[in-house]
Amino acid sequence: MQAVIITSLIDFEKLESQWADISGETSVFSEYVWLKSQWESGCLDVRLICIFDGEALIGALPLQVVEYRFLWKRIKVLTALNNKYSDYVDVIISGGVSRVKVIAKISKSISQLYNEVDFVKIDNLSSGERNCRLLLRHLKDMQGYKLYYQNVTTPRLKFDNFSEIPNKQAKDVERRLKKLKKNHVIKFNHQDGVKGLGGQWFKLVEFHKNKFPNIGFNTPKQQSFYRKLFENGFEQFVEFSYMEIDGKVVACHFGFKKNSKVYYYIPSFDKEYQKHSVGMMLLFSIVEHYKSLGFNEFDMLRGAEAYKRYFLTDEYLNMSFCATNKGLLKRVLLLCFSLFKNRPFKNEA
Template identity: 25%
Template structure:
C-alpha cells in the first residue's frame, strides 16, 4: 500500500537526509543538484518567506520516492517549484528504479486533491526524466485548467569517445590554429600554467572567484547565483561541503601565478560539470576560457571522466567545442480552479514571449548589454555620490 507524507519543516528535512541519500546513490543518472546537501543548504539560505513542501512516497513503509518541492507565495499566487530552482541546472524527482511511474502518478493524484496551490511550475527538467516522458499520460485525466511541457534551454555536452589528438583532428583547421595562436600569445605575457585544485584556499580563493566573475559580468544584465550576497554565501558553503566529499574540481589557468580563468565545477557519475566559469577581462584577447577548456578536454580523461557537461545555455563558445546537446524542459500546470487557469494563461504567454526574445539578437542586446550598461552607469553614479557626501 502506498502512502504520502509531507516534510514541511527543516528539522524533519534534516531527519530525511540519510534516506534521501540512499535513494540518490541508487540512481546513476540522477542530476547532481538532486543531492540532499545541495537542497538542504539551498533551503537554509533561500527558504525565507516560502513553504517547504517535500513529498515522500512510501510503499509498505519503504521510502521509494521524493518530490523535493516548496511553495512560493508571491503577489497572491501560490506556486509549487523544485527546491533550488534558479541555482540549479538540472532538477527532478527521485524515485527508486521500477517505481517511477507509480510514484509520479501518486504524487499528481494527491496534488489535484489539494487547494493550497495555484500553479505547478517545474523548471530545468532533463529530457530523460520520467516526468518529461510521462506527463501527458499521467496529467491528462486530472488536469482540466491547463498543462504544458515546453522546451526551455539546451545543454551542450562533450563525450570522450576518442583520444584528445583524435578529437582535435576532427575540428576545423581554423579552430586548431586559433587555440595555438592564443596560447602562444598568452606565453608572451608570462609563465602560463594550468592546474586542477580541490581546495578553495589552494591557488584561488572563493573571494577571488567572486571578484573575477563580478568584473566579467558587471556591465551585463544577467542573473547569476554569484552576483548576489545570498548566492555567494550559499555557494561558498556548498564548496566546503564539496571539498569534504571530493566532488570539487576547479581547473585554473594562471599567468605569472595570477588566476586569469577558472571553472568552479564538480565531478559526479564520471562527468565533469562545467558549472560557473569565468575569466579576467584584462586577458580577453587571449581567450583564456577556451584555453582552459582545451586543458580540461585534454587532461580530464586521465581522471576517469567520460563527459564534459557544459550545462544549460547555448553560448557560442560551448557550441564551438560540441554540437551535441540535451534539452531541459519546463512543466507548467494549473490547479483546477478558475483563478489558477487565469494565472496559467498569463504565465504561459509570458514564457512564450521570453522564448521568442531569446532568438532575437536585438532583444538579447537590449536585455543583456544595453540594460546592463545602464545599471552599471547608475551604480557608478550612485557610488560616486555617496563617496562625495562622505
C-alpha cells in the same frame, strides 16, 4: 506504497542515510547536502514529496511554494526546490522498484498540492531523463489550464565521441596559447574542492560580478548558499580550475563532478585578458584534464552560447510545465505567459 509531504528540515535530516541510497544515480543537484544547504540558507516553504514502501524511502521530488507579488495580489507558485541554483530537476527513484507506480504517486501528490497554490510551475525537466519524461506525461493529464514547452538546451560532450569535435577552434586556442607562452609563464590548475584556495575564489566572484553586476552567483544571498554548501561537506563533488599568467589569476571555473560526469557550472575570466581567449583556454584545459582521468561526459548545462557548439556531441532539452485550476485572472495570466513564450496554450479544463 504511500506518499508523505515533508515540510520540516528536521524530518528531512532523519532521511539522510536513505537519501544517499536513492540519489546515487541522480545529478549532483539532488545530493542530500545540496538540498539541505538550500533549505538552511533561505526561509523556504518546502514541500518534499517522499514515496515510501513500508519504512523504506523509494522515491522523491523536492518542491517548494514561492510567493510573488503581481499588482495588488500575492500569488503562490508550486515549483521545484532546485529552481534557483540548479540546472536540473531530478525525479528521484530507487533502483529495483516500479518507476511508473512511483511517478504516479508523485503526480497524485502534486495534484493534491495544486489546491494550495495559484500556479504549478516546474522547470528543468530534462528530456534526457526517463523519469522526467514520465512525470511530464502525468502532469499533462492534470486538471486545469496547462502549458508545457521546451525551455532551454543543455549541450553535452561525450568523451567517447571526442574525435567528432571540430579542431578549428582547438587550433586557434593552441595558437593563442603558444603566442602567450613566448613572453609569459602560463599555468593551469585543477583541484578537488575549494580547500586551500586563497584569492582564487574571490577572483571568480570578482570576474563574475564585473560581467554580471549584482546578478545570480555573485550576490550575497547566493554566496551564503555556497558557503553553507562547503560547511556541510560538499567538497567531494566540487571541481575548481583556474588559469594563471605570470602568477596572476586570469580565469576560473567552479563546477562539480559525479559518476564520471563533469558539470560546467560557473566560469569567469578577467576582462583585461579577453582578447587572449583565456576563458576558452581554461575550458579546453578542463576538458583535456578530465578526459585524461577517464571521465565519460562533460555537461555544459543550460544555455546555447556560441562557444559551447565546439564541444557539442549530444544535446538535450529542459522542459517546463505550468498549470492553474483557479479563477479567470489566473487563466488570463497563464495565457499571457504562453503568448510571451510563443508556445501553444493548452486549455484542457
